[in-house]
Amino acid sequence: MTLTNQLIQFLFTGLTVGSIYALVALGFSMIYSSTAIINLAQGEFVMLGGLIMVFFTMVLKIPMVFGFALTVIGVTLVGALFERLAIHPLKKASLITLIIITLAGSILFRGVAMFLWGKDPYALPAFSGRSPVQFWGATIQYQIFWILGITVLVVFAIWFFFNRTLMGKAMAACAFNPLAARLVGINVRKMVLFSFGLSAAFGAIAGAIITPITLMEYDRGPLLALKGFAAAVLGGLGSGAGSIVAGFIIGILESLGAGLISSGYKDAIALVVLLIILWVKPSGLFGSAEESELKKF
Amino acid sequence: MSEEALRVQGLQKSFGGLRAIDSLDFIVAEQQIKSIIGPNGAGKTTLFNLITGILPPTGGTFEFRGRPLSGLKPHEIARLGISRTFQNLQLFGNMTALENVMVGRHIRTAAGIFKAGLRFPGMRREEREIREKAMEELRFLGLENKALMNAASLPLREQKLLEIARALATQPKLLLLDEPAAGLNMRETEKLAEMILKIRQREITVMLVEHDMSLVMDISDEVLVLNYGKKIAEGLPRDIQRNREVIAAYLGEEADA
């Protein structure tokens, strides 16, 4: 394979993982926007998405379309329950306690997953198509088109939701000023619940679409969360567009790094990006420093 | 002619497009009691935050006893002899009243991690002094009986006094009090006035941000009036009381000629 072919290959791999990071980053941004919390259990929503889909389609043999829908609904419920039972009661607690409770949640989810599915990785068949496709000299798995397509759909749906629907605008209002939002009649509690549910949904979608390519096991969550968070910060926490762009950037960087430099340190690439961004410009590429100073944490 | 404690020249602070402080000039003389008054949002607390280094100015200079202050960090400014209380109380709620005041002694003492960890004799002596000086300040404010109580459990009036005790423990030359009378009744405010006068007797210059006009007019040597970040009047209390612009600023309408 020539260098160009290799680069195209890496590009597609990068876009693929980048989609997942973008979706995870969106989940982070969403919850952060409405609650100023960083949900450290975000990665587990992805993991659950993958494993629950495996359960529905491989064990119960439900057709993939229904399996997908059921998975997303299921994980959304998990996210909502998590908010109700663990986040909401601790509303008044200190920042550190809130961080740790989402950490506890992630450990709990991982523990349940390990209990139910064990430590082995599980596979899913591609959503459609069988053999890989040749594209500009690179071999592309068919699933990648599904991944990119669904991601684009999700992005469009989000844009539509936040900019064109009343509920979406209400959520954005809550993020900006919960007291004012409450005063104009927006039910902040519901919004917080909704944002957790929604970001769980994103995670589930990400998990379901990536499993055919990368498989899924019980402890994939933490690293995914870290990389997704790197994307969220890079794009400016709270900025949906930023999260998506940054997700792809990190995915491509990682893929190029793994292919051209070393695959052992692959995971470290996203982490180093994370550290550099946090240390140098925590407001991200597209955020303003002043604005992030004003945002409460 | 007394020396200058604080000289502010052309001070500016903007937040994006909003001018919180606009071309402010004034001087505070040594051991003066100077009050800053003005309607809500006039920039009074912002001024304190600028002087104590919490916010960086957008322009202008300010000097403390001839020493320029801009660019210095809050703890460095405290070290130079400026201390303050906060409008929204910032006590250390996780510590006792005495411990709160002991923290005030921090800048006048020196033991670091190693000296403290290994309990050098110098450190032990220092600890005794810290405790004694802190108790002195508590006594000065009448709080000695509450020394071992958790700071957060004290009633509001005592919490406010505790913040003053803590600030005094730093041995300041300039003390900034941010709305010390807020939430106090008339009797308590009178006692506060006596307290501030006693503080001045300790050769400390006092700047006061206040809404309580009786307190302001009672004890101030000079009053500075801010509105929308600009100085609209400065002078003796009785002159300020009659100043038309000041009245208009507070009432929001033209005063009668």
Next chain:
Amino acid sequence: MKRDDLYTLLCILIIVGLFPWLAGGNQYFISLLIFMGINGIIVMGLGMLMGYAGQISLGHAAFFGIGAYSSGILTAKYAFHPAQAFFIGVLLSAIIAFLVGKPTLRLKGHYMAVATLGFGEVLFIIFNELSPLTGGPSGLSGIPPLTLLGNPIEGTIYLYLVWGFLLLLLLFSLNVINSRVGRALRAIHGSELAANAMGVDASSYKLQVFILSATYASMAGSLYAHFVTFISPSSFSFMFSILLLMMVVVGGAETIWGSLLGAMLLTLLPEYLRGLEDFEVLAYGAILMVVLLFMPQGILEGVRNLFSGKIRVGVL
């Protein structure tokens, strides 16, 4: 030193001193207590960082690893004297803590947590990838045990060594806590704004206590390496960082005794769960959740409050 602290210290001294005799020389119990001591050392430092200064680190396993690998590599491969390797580990940890801490401690809450998490992960990857030096995922073996007068130190003597270290560090820590430095740290936790206004250089102190806690972890790492004589990156993963965090939180971040209690309890936990491997991670998550929701100030305070009839809404 406060009288209560002194009594507790003496109690610990007596119990540990008598333990080998109480345990009938059972090596399993003795090693358990050694591990408790090693974890206790790390957790004292972490507890000062979290409970007193109010910061958070989700990557402390990295410093534990730095100490372990420094001692391990230098003594096993380069014939350094254990004491030299020990100090090099401490120095290395301190330098890395300084470099990482300076930009990280400036960050607020969540960002700090994730930065420390990321840092821990990066180091974990490095431990795995630098195979020629660290032995990679298969680990580093052949770490020489410590010797006294030509005889290897193990079992009971090692127990006394580890706990001797712990008690010395405990004394040091208690002195720091009950000093102007300790008050400065607690002031930073109480209100960083006011602490700065009263002349406490908050950034400097946060960094100092972070470095201190890193050196504690490094020391524990060295003691660990010479005890188990074989180390692998899996002992320095982020799960261990989380376990350390849990020890502080579950025991009670507010006092150093709470953190120590947490270390004792949670070192035992993997032993209880040994048979129920499937439940291990689940149990960790469940315990952490339950403590945070119902006894957020930790078990030590929680039990104390139960006895005095107080109920507290939790703030860490």
